[in-house]
Structures are given as C-alpha cells and as structure tokens.
Amino acid sequence: MGTATQDAINQLKALMDQVEEQLKRTFQNIHQGYQPQTLERFLKAREWxxxxxxxxxxxxxxxxxxxxIDNILTKPIVPADLYRAVRDSQLIGMSGYSREGLPVFALGVGLSSFDKASVHYYVQSHIQINEYRDRVILPSASRKHGRPITTCVKVLDMTGLKLSALSQIKLMTVISTVDDLNYPEKTNTYYIVNAPYIFSACWKVVKPLLQERTRRKVQVLSGNGRDELxxxxxxxxxxxFCKREGSGSSRHSENATESCFSLDHPFHQQLYDYMKQQASIKEPREPIKQGSFHVNLPEPAAEGTDIVQTIESQLHKFGNENGLCGSKDDLKISDD
Incomplete structure (x- = not known):
C-alpha cells in the first residue's frame, strides 16, 4: 500500500472518529473489524x-x-411461499468460493422477472443478501484464510435476455443504486456469461459510459464461461448454469438443490434459517409479522440515469430493426 493511499485512509479515519455514536455503531456493522479496507472501498468509489x-x-x-438496516436480518420475508416466489423471480444465489477465498455470487439477469411481489420485497431481499454476505460470509472467509476478504465475485447469466427486460430496468437501477451508494467496491470482478446478441448490442454503447474503474471489472466470457471460470x-x-455443456436455461435444474437460485439450495436455506433465528432472538415471544421491510428508494445518480436511457434507446432500436415491437409505448416502463 503506497504512502498516498495510507495517508488518505488515515485522513478519512480521523474524520470518522468524529461522527456521533449512533453512526459509529452502524459503521461497525459495515466494517466488521476490517476498518482500513472499508475506508479504502469508499475512497476508491470517490476517486480517492x-x-x-x-x-x-x-x-x-x-x-x-x-x-x-442493522435490523434487516431480523425481518425474514414470510410466509415461506412468498419468499419462494421472490427467489423464483429474483434469481440470485451463492455457488461457492474462488480459489482465493472470495464468495462466488450468481445472478440470473436474463430470466429474473421481478413479477411475483412488490418492489419493496425485492429490495428487502437484495439488501438482506448483501448484509448476510458482509456480516456473516465475508468475516467467516476472512477467519478461515487468516486475511481480510472483503469482496466477492459475481457471475451474471444473460440466458433468456429479451426486449421485455426493459420493464425490469427501473427496479434493477434502484437496486444497483443502493449498491453503488451503500455497498461500494464490494465486487472484485463481474463475469458475463451466456450473452445473446441483444446484450452485445447494448454493451457496445453502454461500455463507454462506465467509469474506467467499473469497465476494468467486467469480463464478457464466451458461452457459459466454464473454461475461463x-x-x-x-x-x-x-x-x-456454467456446469452444463453449452448454454441453457438458468432458472431450472434437474436437482432443485443444485440451482443456486432455488430456496432449496443450501445457501438460501442457511440464510433463511439465520434470519428466522435472529428474529426469534430479537422478539422471542412475538410471531414473525408478514409485510415488506420498506427502505427509502434512492434516486439514481446522473451516470446511472444516462446508462438506463442509453439501454432503453438501444433496446427500442433493436426491437424496431428486428420487427419485435410496435410502438415505443409498448415497451414503456410502469411506475407501479
């Protein structure tokens, strides 16, 4: 670590030592004992x-x-059938660890429909996975390897990506904005697999809009990316979805526990059991209440808005060129 880097971390630490106690307490839930690495993440996100x-x-x-947010892991989505519906339509899971000890998260971008619950349930679920990663998985990996492990690897499956994805862009932008503002620099590398032509067309125009720091993290792999991964x-x-020969649907697997998106997968079972346990510790005599955990949804940053508008424009162009859509209104994003 260079002198300038360490100086910046020291300066930021001195400023954070002055914040009020309530903010210091929630900061501990963020850094989990790895304060310098956390300060460095926020510094990277703001170009030092x-x-x-x-x-x-x-x-x-x-x-x-x-x-x-410190209490969000005590708020499991109930009943279990509702949570299963969220998992079936917001495809995300953890499949294991890289050889360096980084957790490997998988996202089924192309086949996530986000149509089984309200926006707030999807945001709640996403933040809970973030918090479980940061408070349970990463500290455990750090202890196992005897060094700070504070980031993860993400594999994004584009199988099934269609023009209808336009209706999901708004929600996906909200979720990515939550991550950009509150969980910066948590992903080491994004691997894109099973990319159809429509993704390639969008990526070509979106890539120049991204910050150089972000561009360097994204790797588009051939096919399902198995050999590279x-x-x-x-x-x-x-x-x-990377284990099969060739490309294929990422939503279903012959064995339900094999799909890292499924509620039956060990990762989701452990996460759900952990949240129910935390809920019983916090309110031992109270039944777990049904209802989403509302989080203030952030306004996308200017850069994010530009990217969304570019993607929308490219999808409309692609649809019109290929006769896949009639008017622009057919692809309008709903505010519901």
Missing part, C-alpha cells in the same frame, strides 16, 4: 477524494440508521 468519500460514507451511515475456481464452485 477524502472529502467526497467522507460525505459518501456519512450519507451511507445515515441511510442505514434511518432505514434500520475454472481458472479461478473449482468445478464445485461454478454456478449451475
């Missing part, structure tokens, strides 16, 4: 500008306090 990183981190802490992880850690 200490004042901007300080504002970003304080805003994040205030968001956590205002939305009771096996260079950094064992076969057992591959997401299920």
């Amino acid at each position: 500008n200490v004042a901007k990183a300080h504002k970003m981190l304080v805003d994040c802490l205030q968001w956590r306090v205002q939305n009771e 096996l260079k950094i992880m064992d076969f057992t850690a591959l997401p299920h």
Whole structure:
C-alpha cells in the first residue's frame, strides 16, 4: 500500500472518529473489524477524494440508521411461499468460493422477472443478501484464510435476455443504486456469461459510459464461461448454469438443490434459517409479522440515469430493426 493511499485512509479515519455514536455503531456493522479496507472501498468509489468519500460514507451511515438496516436480518420475508416466489423471480444465489477465498455470487439477469411481489420485497431481499454476505460470509472467509476478504465475485447469466427486460430496468437501477451508494467496491470482478446478441448490442454503447474503474471489472466470457471460470475456481464452485455443456436455461435444474437460485439450495436455506433465528432472538415471544421491510428508494445518480436511457434507446432500436415491437409505448416502463 503506497504512502498516498495510507495517508488518505488515515485522513478519512480521523474524520470518522468524529461522527456521533449512533453512526459509529452502524459503521461497525459495515466494517466488521476490517476498518482500513472499508475506508479504502469508499475512497476508491470517490476517486480517492477524502472529502467526497467522507460525505459518501456519512450519507451511507445515515441511510442505514434511518432505514434500520442493522435490523434487516431480523425481518425474514414470510410466509415461506412468498419468499419462494421472490427467489423464483429474483434469481440470485451463492455457488461457492474462488480459489482465493472470495464468495462466488450468481445472478440470473436474463430470466429474473421481478413479477411475483412488490418492489419493496425485492429490495428487502437484495439488501438482506448483501448484509448476510458482509456480516456473516465475508468475516467467516476472512477467519478461515487468516486475511481480510472483503469482496466477492459475481457471475451474471444473460440466458433468456429479451426486449421485455426493459420493464425490469427501473427496479434493477434502484437496486444497483443502493449498491453503488451503500455497498461500494464490494465486487472484485463481474463475469458475463451466456450473452445473446441483444446484450452485445447494448454493451457496445453502454461500455463507454462506465467509469474506467467499473469497465476494468467486467469480463464478457464466451458461452457459459466454464473454461475461463475454472481458472479461478473449482468445478464445485461454478454456478449451475456454467456446469452444463453449452448454454441453457438458468432458472431450472434437474436437482432443485443444485440451482443456486432455488430456496432449496443450501445457501438460501442457511440464510433463511439465520434470519428466522435472529428474529426469534430479537422478539422471542412475538410471531414473525408478514409485510415488506420498506427502505427509502434512492434516486439514481446522473451516470446511472444516462446508462438506463442509453439501454432503453438501444433496446427500442433493436426491437424496431428486428420487427419485435410496435410502438415505443409498448415497451414503456410502469411506475407501479
């Protein structure tokens, strides 16, 4: 670590030592004992500008306090059938660890429909997975390897990506904005697999809009990416959609527990059991209440808005060129 890097971390730490106690408490839930690495993440996200990183981190802490994020792991989505519906339509899971000890998260971007529950359930579920990763999985991996492990690897499956994905862009932008503002620099590398032509067309125009730091993290792999991914992880850690020969649907698997998106997968079973246990510790005599955990939804940053508009424009263009859509209104995003 260079002198300038360490100086910036020290400056930010000195500023954070001055925040009020309530913010310090929620900061502990963020850094989990790895404070320098956490400060470094926020500094990277603001191009090493200490004042901007300080504002970003304080805003994040205030968001956590205002939305009771520290308690979100005590709020399982119930009943289980509703949570299963969320899992079946918001395809995300954890398949294992890379050889460096980084958790491998899989996202079924192309086949996620986000149509089985309200927006707030999907945001709640996403934040719960983030918090479980940061408070349980990463600290456990750090202890196992005897060094700080504070980031993960993500494999994004584009199988099934269609023009109808336009209706999901709004929600996906909200979720990515939550991550950008409150969980910055948590992903080491994004691997894109099973990319159809429509993705390639969008990527070509979106890529130049991304910050160089983000562009360097994205790798578009050939086919299901199996051969490339096996260079950094064992076969057992591959997401299920990367294990098959050739491309294929990522929603279903012959064995339900094999699909890392399924509620029956060990990762989701452990996560759900953990949340129910935490709920019983917090309110031992109270039944778990049904209802979504509402989080204030952030406004997308200017960069994110530009990217969404570019994707929308490219999808409309693609649809019109291929005769896949009639008017622009047919693809209008709903505000519901």
